[in-house]
Amino acid sequence: MSERAARKETANVVWSGSWVAQRLGVELVGDGKPDGDRELRDLLGLALRRNPKRAHLLVSNVLGKHVPQKPSVVYGVGFELGRRVRELLGDAEAHRAVVLGYAETATGLGHAVADGLGVAPYLHSTRRPVEGVERAGGFEESHSHATSHLLLPEDPNLLAGECGPTDADTDAYTDAPLVLVDDEFSTGNTVLNTIRALHERYPRSRYVVVALVDMRSPTDQGRLTEFAAEIGARVDLVARSSGTVTLPEGVLEKGRALVAAHEGAGSAGPRATVEQGRRPCTRVDLQWPAGVPDGGRHGFTPAHRAALEPVLPAMAARIAASLGEARRVLILGFEELMYAPLRLGTALEDHTEAEVRYSTTTRSPVLAVDDPGYAIRSRLVFPAHDNPADGPGDRYAYNVAGAGFDAVVVTIDSTADTPELHAPDGLLAQLAAHTDHVLLAVVPSYVPSGLPSYVSERQEPSMLPEPLRGPAFSSYAPDEVGWLLQDLSDTELEAPTEEREEAIQSGGAHYAESLPVEYQPSAQYQSLFKAALDLSAARVARAVGTVTETVLAERGARPVLVSLARAGTPVGVLMRRWARHRHGLDLPHYAVSIVRGRGIDANALRWLAAHHDPADVVFVDGWTGKGAITRELSAALDGFDGFNPEIAVLADPGGCVRTYGTREDFLIPSACLNSTVSGLISRTVLRSDLVGPDDFHGAKFYRELADTDVSGHFLDTVADHFDEVADAVDAEAKELLAADRAPTWEGWAAVERISEEYGIHDVNLVKPGVGETTRVLLRRVPWKILAKRGAGADLEHIRLLAEQRGVPVEEIDELPYTCVGLIHPKYTRGATGADGKAVESK
Numbered sequence: 001m002s003e004r005a006a007r008k009e010t011a012n013v014v015w016s017g018s019w020v021a022q023r024l025g026v027e028l029v030g031d032g033k034p035d036g037d038r039e040l041r042d043l044l045g046l047a048l049r050r051n052p053k054r055a056h057l058l059v060s061n062v063l064g065k066h067v068p069q070k071p072s073v074v075y076g077v078g079f080e081l082g083r084r085v086r087e088l089l090g091d092a093e094a095h096r097a098v099v100l101g102y103a104e105t106a107t108g109l110g111h112a113v114a115d116g117l118g119v120a121p122y123l124h125s126t127r128r129p130v131e132g133v134e135r136a137g138g139f140e141e142s143h144s145h146a147t148s149h150l151l152l153p154e155d156p157n158l159l160a161g162e163c164g165p166t167d168a169d170t171d172a173y174t175d176a177p178l179v180l181v182d183d184e185f186s187t188g189n190t191v192l193n194t195i196r197a198l199h200e201r202y203p204r205s206r207y208v209v210v211a212l213v214d215m216r217s218p219t220d221q222g223r224l225t226e227f228a229a230e231i232g233a234r235v236d237l238v239a240r241s242s243g244t245v246t247l248p249e250g251v252l253e254k255g256r257a258l259v260a261a262h263e264g265a266g267s268a269g270p271r272a273t274v275e276q277g278r279r280p281c282t283r284v285d286l287q288w289p290a291g292v293p294d295g296g297r298h299g300f301t302p303a304h305r306a307a308l309e310p311v312l313p314a315m316a317a318r319i320a321a322s323l324g325e326a327r328r329v330l331i332l333g334f335e336e337l338m339y340a341p342l343r344l345g346t347a348l349e350d351h352t353e354a355e356v357r358y359s360t361t362t363r364s365p366v367l368a369v370d371d372p373g374y375a376i377r378s379r380l381v382f383p384a385h386d387n388p389a390d391g392p393g394d395r396y397a398y399n400v401a402g403a404g405f406d407a408v409v410v411t412i413d414s415t416a417d418t419p420e421l422h423a424p425d426g427l428l429a430q431l432a433a434h435t436d437h438v439l440l441a442v443v444p445s446y447v448p449s450g451l452p453s454y455v456s457e458r459q460e461p462s463m464l465p466e467p468l469r470g471p472a473f474s475s476y477a478p479d480e481v482g483w484l485l486q487d488l489s490d491t492e493l494e495a496p497t498e499e500r501e502e503a504i505q506s507g508g509a510h511y512a513e514s515l516p517v518e519y520q521p522s523a524q525y526q527s528l529f530k531a532a533l534d535l536s537a538a539r540v541a542r543a544v545g546t547v548t549e550t551v552l553a554e555r556g557a558r559p560v561l562v563s564l565a566r567a568g569t570p571v572g573v574l575m576r577r578w579a580r581h582r583h584g585l586d587l588p589h590y591a592v593s594i595v596r597g598r599g600i601d602a603n604a605l606r607w608l609a610a611h612h613d614p615a616d617v618v619f620v621d622g623w624t625g626k627g628a629i630t631r632e633l634s635a636a637l638d639g640f641d642g643f644n645p646e647i648a649v650l651a652d653p654g655g656c657v658r659t660y661g662t663r664e665d666f667l668i669p670s671a672c673l674n675s676t677v678s679g680l681i682s683r684t685v686l687r688s689d690l691v692g693p694d695d696f697h698g699a700k701f702y703r704e705l706a707d708t709d710v711s712g713h714f715l716d717t718v719a720d721h722f723d724e725v726a727d728a729v730d731a732e733a734k735e736l737l738a739a740d741r742a743p744t745w746e747g748w749a750a751v752e753r754i755s756e757e758y759g760i761h762d763v764n765l766v767k768p769g770v771g772e773t774t775r776v777l778l779r780r781v782p783w784k785i786l787a788k789r790g791a792g793a794d795l796e797h798i799r800l801l802a803e804q805r806g807v808p809v810e811e812i813d814e815l816p817y818t819c820v821g822l823i824h825p826k827y828t829r830g831a832t833g834a835d836g837k838a839v840e841s842k
Contacts, residue, residue, distance in 0.1 A: 016045030016059070018373035024048075024255060025248035026056050031241070040243045043213060045375030048259050048367045055255025057366055058245070059375035060212055063183050064342060065105050066366070066376060066398045068330055068357035071345030077240060078109045078181075081210050082116015084238050085179055088208065095119050096176040097208075098158060101296060102183075102190065103127055103149060104363065108338025110181035111296055113210055115305065120179065123158060124296040125149035126336060127363075128388065128415075133298065133448055136201075149194075154298040154448035160202045177206040185211035185239060188220050192227055199231050207235045214239035259367050281410070281428050281438040281586050283479045284322050286315045286344075287466040293446035294413045295339050308343070316347035318478075319409055322439055326354055326406035332397065332431075333360030334412040335386075340443050341411035348409075357405070361397045361427065368398065378402045380434075382427040385420035386413075397427070400434065407437035414611050415445040419558040422585055429584070440586065444611055465696075467590055467607075473701050474679035475711050480573045481679070482590045484604035485565065488685060488698035518674055518682070518702060522804075525672075528797050529710070533669040533717055535793055540668060541721035543650040543661025544571070545729030546736065548578040550659050551618050551648050553737055558585060559618045562608065564629065564647075565591040565699065566678040567771070568621040570670045570714060571650055575620060577719050582726070588612065593684035593697035594629065599636035601697045605643065614642030621649050622668055624656040625747065625772040653769050653817055654747025665818040667794040670714055671771035674778060675702050679711045750816045754786070758822065765823040768816075770794055776821030777801040783824035784808045788815040795819055 020026055026046060030036025045059040045067070059066050064074035086094045094117050101110020101124035114122035126149070133152045136159050153159060159178075178198070180191055191209050209224075214237060216224075228235040292307050293300050323329060331348065333341035338360050345358040368379040378401040381394050400408065408431050412421070417440075420426055431438050467482025468474070474483060521529065551559055563572030569591045579585040592604040608617055619633060624647075634645040647657050653665035670677045682700040685691070690698055751766045760766060767776045776782045777798065785802050787795055789811045798819055802809050 014372040015041050016061075016373060016375040017041065019369060019371050020046035020048060020056060020374065022373075023258060024056065024251055025246075026251065027246040028243055029246060030243045036241075036243065039241055040213070043241055047369075047374060047376040048255055048262075050256070050259050050263075050365060050367075055252050055259075056245070056247075057364075057375075058184055058186075058213070058215065060183055062240075063105065063212060064108060064333075064338065064358045065183075065360055065362060068359040068399055068403060070349070071331065071342055071356060071358040072349055074108070074358055075112050075115075075342055075346050077212065078112025079116040081109075081181075081212075081238060081240060082113040082118070084116075085113065085208055085210060086117050088236060088238060089177055093177055093206075097179050098123070098176050099179045099181060100124065100151075100159075100194070101181045104336045104338075106181055106183045107295060107336045108333070108342045108360075109183060109212065110210075111300065111339035112342070113179065113181045114296075114300070117179070119302055121158060121302065122296040122300045123151065123153050123298075124336070125151055126297045128297070128336065128386070130298075130447065152298055158299055159198060175204050175206075177208060178204060179208045179210060181210040183211065184213050184215055185209060185237065186215045186220075186245070188216060188224055192223070195227070195231070195233075195235070199233070203231075203233075205233050207233060209235065209237045210239070211237075212240045214242040215245050217244055262367055262369060281432070281440045282322055283586055283588075284319055284409070284439050284441045285466065285469050285478055285482060286318060286441050286443065287311075288315070288443050290465055294443040295337055295446075297336065298446060298448050300339075312343055312347040313351065316344060316351045319344065319348055319439065319441065320351045323352065323354065323407050324437060326437055328355045328404055328406050329357070330400060330403070330405045330408045330435075331356065331358045332400065332408050332410050333358070334410075334416055335361055335363060335395070337411065337413050337416075337443070340413075341409075341441075344409075344411060344441070354406075357403075359397075359399065361395055363393075363395060365394065365396065366398065370402075380427070380430045382425060382430050383420050383423070385418045385426060386416035387418065395427070397430070400431070402434070405435045407439060408435050409439045409441055411441045411443065413443050413445040417442050417588075417612075419556065422558055424584075428586075447610070470679065474681050475706065475709050476573065476679040479586075480576065480589065481563070481569055482588075483565070483681070483699070484590050484592045484601065484607055484696050485681075485684065485699045486691070486696045487701060488690060489701045489703070491690065491698075491700070518676075518705065520708070521673065521676075525797065525800060525804075526708070528800055529669060529672045529677075532667055532672060532793070532797055533714060536667050536669055537717045538721040538725055539666060540574075540650065540718045542725040542728055542732070544574045544578050544718065545582070545661075545722065545725055546732045547648050547650060547659060547661035548575045548582075549729060549733035550736055551575070552579065552583070552585075553733070554659070555618050555644075556616060558616070559587060560608070560612045560616045561587055561589040561620055562617050563589065563591045563620040564594050564633075565684055566675070566681050567623075567671070568619075569678055569681070570711070571622050572620040573715055574718055575648075577715070578722060581719070581722050593686070593699070594633060594636065595684065595686050595697070598686060600633060602640075603694065603696050605637075605640050607696075609640070609642070614640070615644065617643055618659075619645075619647045621647050622670065623649050623651040623769060623771045624654040624660075625751075625768045630656045651769075651771075655744035656747060657743060658741045660741075665769050667770050667797070667818075671774045672797050673710070676705055676708050677710055677714050680705055680709055746816065751820075754820060754822075760822065760825045762825070765825060767821040767823065769820075770798070770818050773798055773819045773821035774801070776823060777805060777807065780821075781824045782807045783822045784810055786810050786812050786815060786820040786822065788818050789813050791818045 028040050030040045047057045047059050049057050061067050062073055062077045097120045099114040099120045099122045101107050103125045107124040110124055111122050114120045130152055136151045136153050289307050289311050292304050331341045331345040345356055349356045366376050368376045370377050376398050380397040380401055384393050384395050422428055428438055467484050469478040469482055470476045473487055561572045563569045572589050576587045576589045579587045592601050594600040630647055637643045637645045648659040650661045652660035652663045675681055680702045685698040747768055751763050751768055755763050755766050787809050
């Protein structure tokens with residue numbers, strides 16, 4: 001877009017500073033050039049704020065902070081300033097330059113300037129301290145409501161001008177020019193404070209100051225020249241436009257009185273509390289590239305830029321796919337996180353015919369007046385949601401309410417993805433009252449390497465990718481679950497039962513190193529599954545609701561659901577749906593691999609720790625048998641701080657866990673099938689030639705089985721009963737929360753008794769409960785089935801499978817489970833022994 005077109009885009013019939021100018025006598029005067037006044041007014045409006053040092057606020061129309069603007073305009077203005085700096089410095093000096101932007105307003109602008117330079121590393125100041133990151137400096141912003149700026153580069157030599165080269169043929173940065181970028185250059189105090197503080201620690205011979213507007217008075221203009229002479233360095237200034245602000249006598253007092261009068265009249269609008277459950281947001285998985293920082297808080301190098309640019313179109317396409325029929329879209333960034341949403345916005349402009357605008361939330365309190373001659377027409381007020389160091393407080397989004405956006409894409413870093421964001425008075429709820437569609441895109445918060453203790457554990461390992469999601473991997477919708485697995489769909493892993501059994505029994509292979517051939521149910525069995533689902537869907541829905549309400553009550557308002565693939569995954573999806581249906585909560589949900597005898601996927605845990613607080617993670621499974629997986633998980637988490645080893649399950653007939661929907665042993669229909677009820681995903685695979693030390697465990701996506709897939713049907717059928725069972729769930733959850741739910745391990749005792757009574761002498765060959773018995777018949781080498789006399793419909797599919805495989809069913813009067821599957825004792829060492837080996841069967 002040309003500069004003339006950009007001015008036309010931002011110009012209003014009524015200047016957006018006229019309301020303040022008329023009441024306070026504040027004037028903007030151009031630099032004396034032709035059209036200088038008009039150009040300045042095209043770029044800037046005026047607003048009022050409660051600030052003892054400056055009553056007025058210059059509101060930029062091209063910065064992308066308070067006024068939604070086309071992303072291409074915002075980025076283009078900063079990029080062009082970077083080109084001008086490169087022309088000023090020359091290519092040789094530009095190659096050695098370092099760019100520093102100011103938080104929070106100019107973090108995106110400074111990054112765009114660095115992009116315009118093309119070869120410069122970028123750092124912005126921050127007001128968010130990061131534990132374990134050493135400060136490389138700091139300074140004060142005298143007129144701001146939040147003054148302290150921290151400098152926290154990952155490379156301690158970055159500001160010294162001696163950081164290592166980003167290209168093998170580039171000399172190290174020696175006495176590198178420092179380019180300082182802010183949105184406005186008014187008194188010059190902020191820049192002088194910065195240069196003075198940095199020059200004492202990292203002296204250099206050249207500085208370049210960059211601003212959208214140079215609004216210094218004639219007196220202040222002379223100060224910069226004097227200061228440069230004082231420190232013995234060259235200081236240049238590059239600005240988009242220039243002019244001055246004329247302030248009449250007593251403007252501070254008049255401004256305060258005006259703000260008080262209008263705030264008292266409620267012009268800014270009260271903070272609303274939006275009804276829970278209203279228009280929950282849709283989470284968009286960006287698949288942000290591993291190892292690329294979310295911004296310049298700790299430094300952003302040309303190498304990072306090269307990694308980000310090629311994947312921007314794909315990330316924009318994922319956003320576009322979730323926009324539906326939206327014709328006017330806002331990309332809303334978050335305080336200091338301005339660059340990532342800005343670049344997503346520029347890419348989205350190329351991927352949709354919708355009108356795209358960009359702005360960000362802010363800490364800055366500004367009066368809102370719904371008048372065309374005022375720059376801030378509306379404001380949303382919501383609580384801080386990133387656990388700020390200065391404690392809780394209000395945050396703001398301006399000119400969003402009433403702007404006619406069909407969709408708002410909230411783009412935040414993972415540190416800010418907290419319960420406060422999703423609360424009834426949080427940002428997402430506030431936006432839901434003003435737009436039909438709220439999307440949430442989370443960029444992983446970058447934490448520098450080498451940090452101690454908890455901080456380093458939360459760092460994302462650079463080699464780990466983002467979770468796999470449907471439809472590329474699994475038939476589940478992309479927001480239902482993220483699979484922390486690697487895709488082995490093109491690898492031949494299935495083997496005949498006899499070959500697998502021989503290899504496993506000989507000790508030459510582990511059961512997780514291959515896959516059984518997926519069981520293909522007959523038409524009769526499929527009909528039986530559908531009948532069983534119709535019969536038990538309400539019962540499953542009640543258990544889903546009860547376990548979810550228990551988790552929400554005991555583990556916080558926004559737990560992170562982590563299902564144990566694959567049996568736990570349908571349960572995790574249903575729990576997520578319940579939380580969304582009843583409470584409007586959009587819970588994160590991932591699926592991870594756990595392998596008996598080898599533990600849980602350690603890389604998956606590291607990924608989770610990098611993106612979420614481990615204390616928020618709730619592991620989810622379908623049911624318990626004798627509690628083997630419960631014990632496996634507890635042992636596997638010994639080396640990982642912060643994770644709670646307890647598992648939440650639908651049914652706990654074995655008395656192995658504290659968090660459950662019921663302790664009755666009943667048919668959960670998802671146990672009746674394999675991949676075709678679990679998103680078409682295989683059981684997980686762990687083999688050294690396929691899974692390296694830095695890889696997730698693997699699994700296959702059986703796309704070819706799509707015609708028989710009932711995964712969505714199972715979920716929808718159960719979810720259709722949520723409203724019907726709500727009252728029963730409330731009563732059961734209340735009763736459970738007040739009860740003693742300590743594990744009794746009664747199931748383990750029963751299994752030991754059965755093992756001895758039937759002469760098996762190995763508890764690992766005894767599989768108690770409907771779910772485990774179904775697995776024996778589908779995937780193991782069954783010997784016989786013990787069924788509780790009179791169990792009825794819960795066992796119809798068990799009897800059919802047993803008949804098909806020629807396995808006797810023995811009716812028992814005294815049985816603590818509905819049924820128990822016994823693996824043939826002749827396969828004692830290979831079936832599923834204490835060493836974790838197993839035999840799978842067609």
